Amino acid sequence: MRAPLIAGNWKMNGSKRDARALLGGVAAGAASLQGAEVAVCPPFPYLALGEAELADSVVCLGAQDVSTESAGAYTGEVAAAMLAEFGCRYVICGHSERRDYHAESDTLIARKLQAVIANGMRPILCVGETLEQRERGETEAVIGAQLDGVLGVVGIETFADLELAYEPVWAIGTGKTATPAQAQQVHAFVRAKLGVSDRRIAQGVRILYGGSMKPGNAAELLAQPDIDGGLIGGASLDVDDFLAICRAAEAAAG
Numbered sequence: 001m002r003a004p005l006i007a008g009n010w011k012m013n014g015s016k017r018d019a020r021a022l023l024g025g026v027a028a029g030a031a032s033l034q035g036a037e038v039a040v041c042p043p044f045p046y047l048a049l050g051e052a053e054l055a056d057s058v059v060c061l062g063a064q065d066v067s068t069e070s071a072g073a074y075t076g077e078v079a080a081a082m083l084a085e086f087g088c089r090y091v092i093c094g095h096s097e098r099r100d101y102h103a104e105s106d107t108l109i110a111r112k113l114q115a116v117i118a119n120g121m122r123p124i125l126c127v128g129e130t131l132e133q134r135e136r137g138e139t140e141a142v143i144g145a146q147l148d149g150v151l152g153v154v155g156i157e158t159f160a161d162l163e164l165a166y167e168p169v170w171a172i173g174t175g176k177t178a179t180p181a182q183a184q185q186v187h188a189f190v191r192a193k194l195g196v197s198d199r200r201i202a203q204g205v206r207i208l209y210g211g212s213m214k215p216g217n218a219a220e221l222l223a224q225p226d227i228d229g230g231l232i233g234g235a236s237l238d239v240d241d242f243l244a245i246c247r248a249a250e251a252a253a254g
């Protein structure tokens with residue numbers, strides 16, 4: 001049984017005051033949840049606030065990115081050990097915005113996974129296709145190549161220590177959600193592909209869906225057999241919306 005995980009990716013949004021209010025609201029609202037796990041991933045400067053506000057809460061803290069390097073002359077980078085020091089449990093790796101705006105390769109992303117796991121945290125590895133790729137019928141080829149690019153560096157055993165997120169690029173921040181059937185098809189493809197290498201690991205890995213998940217569509221998406229949670233962007237910035245999605249996950253967990 002894979003307990004659902006709802007993770008909020010705040011991206012580069014909010015102020016210190018907003019962050020404090022959001023953290024407090026989520027911590028209070030999530031206290032009574034059963035069977036679903038909740039995490040929030042604020043921008044780096046708010047991680048200390050997250051550590052403090054979530055100290056007595058069931059909500060986990062996560063980060064949005066990490067360096068491949070452990071220390072040294074890497075201006076602007078943040079090491080995995082630093083994230084661990086602030087109580088992070090999760091680190092988003094290979095988000096499409098980083099693949100696109102920062103030219104992150106599968107090899108670089110694989111090294112980030114290694115850094116995160118070596119420091120006792122769990123990566124949330126994102127994969128997904130663009131609209132053009134979907135329209136050309138390349139969805140599975142693209143996602144398969146993203147997985148192979150990582151697998152070539154880290155091996156299948158690493159997938160026992162991470163979560164996956166399927167985030168179709170065309171659904172991110174656009175209000176266009178993949179239909180439950182479209183999402184389920186890709187999630188099942190990902191699990192089957194990993195299953196060729198290791199069936200037990202493939203059955204255990206949580207595959208989150210991300211891309212305009214909202215209170216209105218969360219229940220249907222989370223009811224799919226291979227959708228094990230959500231990676232939430234815009235709706236994670238609103239306490240009520242985010243908690244409504246968490247409750248949908250709780251209901252899906254039954």
Ligand SMILES: O=C(CO)COP(=O)(O)O
Pocket residue numbers: 009095167171172173174175210211212213231232233234235
């Ligand atoms: O990119 C996402 C989460 O990582 C999804 O963002 P939205 O929920 O805003 O579409």
